Amino acid sequence: MARRGAAHRTVGAAALALTAPLALAACGGGSDSGSGGSGGEVTSITVQDTFVTDPGKTYFGDLLDSCGEENGVTIERNSIPGGDIIARTLQQASSQTLPDVLSIDNPDVGQLAAAGALAPLGQFDITGEGISAGVLDANSLDGELYGLQPTTQSLALFYNPDLLAAAGVQPPTTWEELKTAAAALTQGDQYGIAFSAPPTYEGTWQFLPFMWSNGGDETNIATPETAEALQLWVDLVQSGSASESVLNWGQEDVNDQFIAGNAAMMINGPWQFPVLAENPDVTYEVVEIPAPEAGGTVVSPLGGATWTVPETGDADRQAKAAAVVECVNSDENMVDNALTNSSVPTKAELGEQIVAEDPRMQAFVDVVPDLRSRTGKLGDEWPTAATAIYTAVQTALTGGASPQEALEQAQNG
Amino acid sequence: MADLAQRAGGARSAARPAGTTAPPARQRSRWSGPRARTRLLELGFVVPAVVYMLAFFGYPVVQNALMGFQEYTTRTFITGEAPWVGLENYRAVISSSVFTQATFNTVLFTVGSIAGQFVLGLAIAVFFRRRFPLGGLLRSLLLLPWLIPLIAASAVWRWILDKDTGVLNQVLGGLGLDSNPGWLTSPSLALVTVVVVNIWIGIPFNTTLLYSGLQDIPEELYEAAALDGATRWRAFRHITWPLLRPVVTVVLVLGVVYTLKALDIILGLTQGGPANSTQTIATQSYNLSFQQFDFGQGAAMGNILIVVSLAFAILYLRVNRRALDE
Numbered sequence: 001m002a003r004r005g006a007a008h009r010t011v012g013a014a015a016l017a018l019t020a021p022l023a024l025a026a027c028g029g030g031s032d033s034g035s036g037g038s039g040g041e042v043t044s045i046t047v048q049d050t051f052v053t054d055p056g057k058t059y060f061g062d063l064l065d066s067c068g069e070e071n072g073v074t075i076e077r078n079s080i081p082g083g084d085i086i087a088r089t090l091q092q093a094s095s096q097t098l099p100d101v102l103s104i105d106n107p108d109v110g111q112l113a114a115a116g117a118l119a120p121l122g123q124f125d126i127t128g129e130g131i132s133a134g135v136l137d138a139n140s141l142d143g144e145l146y147g148l149q150p151t152t153q154s155l156a157l158f159y160n161p162d163l164l165a166a167a168g169v170q171p172p173t174t175w176e177e178l179k180t181a182a183a184a185l186t187q188g189d190q191y192g193i194a195f196s197a198p199p200t201y202e203g204t205w206q207f208l209p210f211m212w213s214n215g216g217d218e219t220n221i222a223t224p225e226t227a228e229a230l231q232l233w234v235d236l237v238q239s240g241s242a243s244e245s246v247l248n249w250g251q252e253d254v255n256d257q258f259i260a261g262n263a264a265m266m267i268n269g270p271w272q273f274p275v276l277a278e279n280p281d282v283t284y285e286v287v288e289i290p291a292p293e294a295g296g297t298v299v300s301p302l303g304g305a306t307w308t309v310p311e312t313g314d315a316d317r318q319a320k321a322a323a324v325v326e327c328v329n330s331d332e333n334m335v336d337n338a339l340t341n342s343s344v345p346t347k348a349e350l351g352e353q354i355v356a357e358d359p360r361m362q363a364f365v366d367v368v369p370d371l372r373s374r375t376g377k378l379g380d381e382w383p384t385a386a387t388a389i390y391t392a393v394q395t396a397l398t399g400g401a402s403p404q405e406a407l408e409q410a411q412n413g
Numbered sequence: 414m415a416d417l418a419q420r421a422g423g424a425r426s427a428a429r430p431a432g433t434t435a436p437p438a439r440q441r442s443r444w445s446g447p448r449a450r451t452r453l454l455e456l457g458f459v460v461p462a463v464v465y466m467l468a469f470f471g472y473p474v475v476q477n478a479l480m481g482f483q484e485y486t487t488r489t490f491i492t493g494e495a496p497w498v499g500l501e502n503y504r505a506v507i508s509s510s511v512f513t514q515a516t517f518n519t520v521l522f523t524v525g526s527i528a529g530q531f532v533l534g535l536a537i538a539v540f541f542r543r544r545f546p547l548g549g550l551l552r553s554l555l556l557l558p559w560l561i562p563l564i565a566a567s568a569v570w571r572w573i574l575d576k577d578t579g580v581l582n583q584v585l586g587g588l589g590l591d592s593n594p595g596w597l598t599s600p601s602l603a604l605v606t607v608v609v610v611n612i613w614i615g616i617p618f619n620t621t622l623l624y625s626g627l628q629d630i631p632e633e634l635y636e637a638a639a640l641d642g643a644t645r646w647r648a649f650r651h652i653t654w655p656l657l658r659p660v661v662t663v664v665l666v667l668g669v670v671y672t673l674k675a676l677d678i679i680l681g682l683t684q685g686g687p688a689n690s691t692q693t694i695a696t697q698s699y700n701l702s703f704q705q706f707d708f709g710q711g712a713a714m715g716n717i718l719i720v721v722s723l724a725f726a727i728l729y730l731r732v733n734r735r736a737l738d739e
Contacts, residue, residue: 072492087703090490199686245576247687262578295643383705394688398600413509
């Protein structure tokens with residue numbers, strides 16, 4: 001009997017332990033709506049972003065706090081790794097616990113806006129005036145602006161000047177020069193160039209500047225223009241100027257190869273600057289990605305995080321959220337942000353200030369007017385096209401099919 | 414219920430002759446009290462398990478089955494609308510060019526991994542039956558692959574297997590083999606490489622279970638057999654293997670189910686590449702749901718996998734029942 005009593009107590013305790021989180025969750029929900037219920041004064045808003053590593057983590061923490069202070073609210077910030085944020089946001093949407101401010105990678109705006117999770121910024125009188133057209137495009141769906149993006153990042157060609165000098169090679173500006181330079185720089189264990197072509201969106205992202213600069217288009221990838229761009233990559237790998245391992249390298253791996261001296265040039269972006277800075281022995285310079293022909297325009301994909309106001313259904317909180325988003329995107333904050341996070345302000349007129357402070361950014365500032373949005377044409381259909389592109393790249397690079405055939409196969413699913 | 418319990422008790426007593434009489438005796442005494450209270454008590458034990466199963470296994474499986482017949486996209490999370498599309502999702506995933514390759518890869522990956530894991534696991538388990546200095550330490554070291562998070566393990570393997578800078582190719586080069594195979598980048602090699610790494614991961618699981626099965630085989634049997642001249646291979650063939658059969662079935666069926674759904678190791682090593690050569694049904698389902706956000710098609714792909722796993726689970730139950738009946 002005594003034994004059974006003990007068992008009862010255990011069951012009781014277990015039941016309590018099980019219900020406790022529910023009760024806590026209920027309280028959490030209560031206090032949330034309490035501080036922001038329509039009619040009541042909004043004293044705090046929630047922000048969800050992807051800046052889990054420094055310098056962004058600290059920088060945006062401070063920036064958000066000061067923007068919150070300016071608007072009379074405290075900020076409850078929650079940072080989630082970029083790979084998980086969309087899945088998390090969708091969960092929040094279905095349980096109606098969306099954050100008041102959401103920062104995501106710009107190509108995700110199309111998906112979330114099409115699903116109705118984001119509020120058009122026009123209703124808060126935010127027009128994004130002064131921001132370059134490509135950036136506004138990336139943050140819009142059906143003519144409505146959904147995200148305000150302070151800075152952008154893109155791809156460029158990094159090279160090791162010592163190795164180029166030793167081989168007597170100038171930084172390439174055309175595809176032909178790129179091929180000859182890469183071949184000349186391939187010696188012993190060292191490859192001429194490294195890029196990233198894994199079967200993920202990262203592979204698509206790296207291929208886009210070649211595809212777009214040559215006149216290729218994501219609405220129909222089985223074109224001679226895109227096939228030519230893919231042929232360039234195939235030539236680089238098959239001639240041995242680039243390692244076959246590009247098939248399995250992410251951009252971090254590419255950077256590691258460059259730092260280790262296994263590649264004399266690489267396609268990469270300014271988010272690698274902090275890592276490169278940890279290796280002071282490595283010298284590098286940055287130029288635009290080579291164009292198909294001399295004097296051609298380089299069209300690179302537009303990267304970078306954007307700031308949105310989710311549809312939480314609470315007008316007062318949304319108004320505060322929109323004010324904070326505007327503050328994050330003020331001219332002054334744009335410049336600070338760009339300098340801290342090695343990115344380029346989305347307002348072209350602010351670009352010069354960045355180059356004056358950090359000459360490495362020249363190659364990235366130059367391409368800003370021509371930056372192209374990944375989702376501008378396809379909106380929420382982009383993931384399908386992006387999948388087809390990396391699939392074709394992988395097929396062609398492994399010799400499974402000619403570039404043109406690989407693109408046709410991938411496009412037809 | 415009682416029938417099953419009796420059978421289970423019977424099986425246990427068959428395995429351990431020493432404890433035969435205890436369980437039935439306890440059972441009788443439990444039934445002697447007031448019937449109603451006993452039933453209530455039984456219910457008290459069963460209900461939490463049933464509730465748990467329904468909430469955490471039943472609901473997701475049913476939901477997933479339904480999702481396979483719906484157009485379930487990002488929009489669904491916000492509007493709650495998921496139109497019924499009949500077999501459209503299944504038609505789309507099965508007719509896609511990746512499907513045949515993914516199915517083929519899934520079969521090769523599963524069969525290859527299980528065969529390797531089981532044979533090596535059994536060999537190591539039999540080896541460690543012998544007592545020798547540091548045997549215990551070595552046996553616990555064997556568990557290491559199991560203890561390392563898969564993503565960390567796959568990062569290290571990627572580094573080892575890199576075509577140009579990987580340790581493996583450098584060692585091979587040092588031995589005069591200069592062909593520099595692209596372990597993870599050649600479409601003809603990548604699947605084999607992934608299988609080998611998966612075997613490495615699966616060995617501890619197989620060894621541990623088989624080793625504990627071996628511990629249950631009484632030493633006297635071997636002594637008696639040795640007197641009759643049956644040693645080594647013949648002892649294994651006629652004593653170890655038949656007595657280990659029940660454990661072998663468990664190991665194999667669990668192994669198949671775990672391997673069919675293996676995701677992280679493939680994502681960590683090749684992400685399904687190069688050119689889909691390591692794409693399995695599991696990775697394709699993940700891609701559809703969480704990269705392309707087409708949850709309906711992802712669910713359809715996942716359901717195919719569930720049906721296959723279920724077939725193995727039923728097979729397992731049948732084999733098990735037959736073994737008990739014998």
